[in-house]
Amino acid sequence: MSPVEQHILNQEEPYQEIMLYVRSVIFKTLPHIKEKYKYKVPYYEYNNKPMLYLNILKGRNYVDVAFVQGILLEKKHVQLKNNNNRKQVRSLQVKKIEDFDEFQFVELLKDATVFLDNSRRAWVI
Numbered sequence: 284m285s286p287v288e289q290h291i292l293n294q295e296e297p298y299q300e301i302m303l304y305v306r307s308v309i310f311k312t313l314p315h316i317k318e319k320y321k322y323k324v325p326y327y328e329y330n331n332k333p334m335l336y337l338n339i340l341k342g343r344n345y346v347d348v349a350f351v352q353g354i355l356l357e358k359k360h361v362q363l364k365n366n367n368n369r370k371q372v373r374s375l376q377v378k379k380i381e382d383f384d385e386f387q388f389v390e391l392l393k394d395a396t397v398f399l400d401n402s403r404r405a406w407v408i
Contacts, residue, residue, distance in 0.1 A: 285318075285320070286320035287306075287318050287319070287325045290320060290325060291303055291306065291337075294339065297380065298339050298346055301377050301379075301380050301383070302325070302337050302346055304380055304383065305337060305346065305377065305383070305388070306318075306325065308385055308388055308389065309327060309335075312389050312392045312393070313329065313392060316328065316329055317329075322336070324336050324338045329395070329396055330399060332399045332402070333352075334352075334395055335395070336349050336351070337349075340367070344378060345376040345377055346377045347374045348374055348375040348376075348377060348388075349372050349373070349374040350363065350373055350395055352398060352399075353365075353371065353373025353374065354370070354373055356394055356395060356398070357373050359394060360387070360394065362375060362384075362387060363391075364376060375388070
C-alpha cells in the first residue's frame with residue numbers, strides 16, 4: 284500500500300470517501316499524473332510541476348482540493364475559493380460527495396494542465 288493510500292484510508296468518513304472519489308477522477312482524467320505523499324498530504328504533479336493536493340484543514344468540515352496555481356484558473360472557474368488568504372492556491376471545498384460536480388472538476392483539471400503545459404517553470408507567478 285502506498286503512503287497516499289494509507290493516508291486516505293486513515294481518514295474518517297466522509298473525508299475518506301470524498302478523497303477516494305476525487306483521486307479516482309484525477310486518475311481517470313489524467314492517467315499519467317504523478318501521485319506523491321508530500322507535506323503529509325496526497326500531492327499530484329503534472330509533467331513534474333506541482334498541480335494540486337488533497338487536504339483536510341484542522342477545524343474545517345471539508346476536503347480541500349487545492350490547486351497550486353489556482354489563481355490562474357479562478358476567473359474561468361468561479362467555484363474555486365480563497366478562504367485561507369493564500370497567494371496562489373485556490374481550492375474546492377467538498378463537504379459531501381453528492382455536492383462534488385465531476386464534470387466541472389474534469390474541466391478544471393484539463394484547464395490546469397493547459398496552464399502547466401504553457402509554463403516553463405513550475406511556478407509561473
